[in-house]
Amino acid sequence: MIRYIERTKAYYRAQGFEHDYQWARNTHTPLSKPAKPLTSARITLVTTAVVEPGIPKPIRTAKSYRFSDAPAHFDTAEVSWDKVTTHTNDRESYFPLRALNARVAAGDIGSLAPRFHFIPTEYSQRHTRDQDAPLITQHCLEDAVDLAILIPL
């Protein structure tokens, strides 16, 4: 087992940062059971992989895109993952669109939503909680989404 939080704190202290990141603790998150069976549910993806790297990182905000506009390769260089051990050459490893489409075609999943959603990795909990998450929630409601899979990188 790796104690990720302790290791991350030590890593950034070694970089000279004096204040540890404060991880969000959502202790009162309610459990929401799916209202529909998977065979009639509409599903979407939420990713931290970057769709528009031309937008400077400090001002990136949540944004929704049509699945048909999903890039063949997202920009994953700026987000933190173990770049020594693994890679993101295979989009399916972090954005399983083909696998979802196959299940929809087979009738295992009701439908794919028209849009997926980008959410930036942020130091600010306020940005995520008060700006990005509500926007994605709104777009999911507009698209009549039943299930959203968050795949953070």
Next chain:
Amino acid sequence: MQNQTLEAALDLFYQAQNPGVVQQLPNRWSASEGWRDNFMAITALNRKQLLSLGDESRRQRQRNREQGLFRP
């Protein structure tokens, strides 16, 4: 492996009895467990480099602020 991971995620929507459930899958990153020691490792060899990375990051943040590149 990708199909199995997606299958497990879809099952979790319907099987989870509590929020915040973590389901461990049997998949391994690699046959070697060496990555565990190397991930975010701080060693005598990279201490200087890490500090230099931090300095550059702080300078970049300052430049961003000066250019108005921040979220309200």
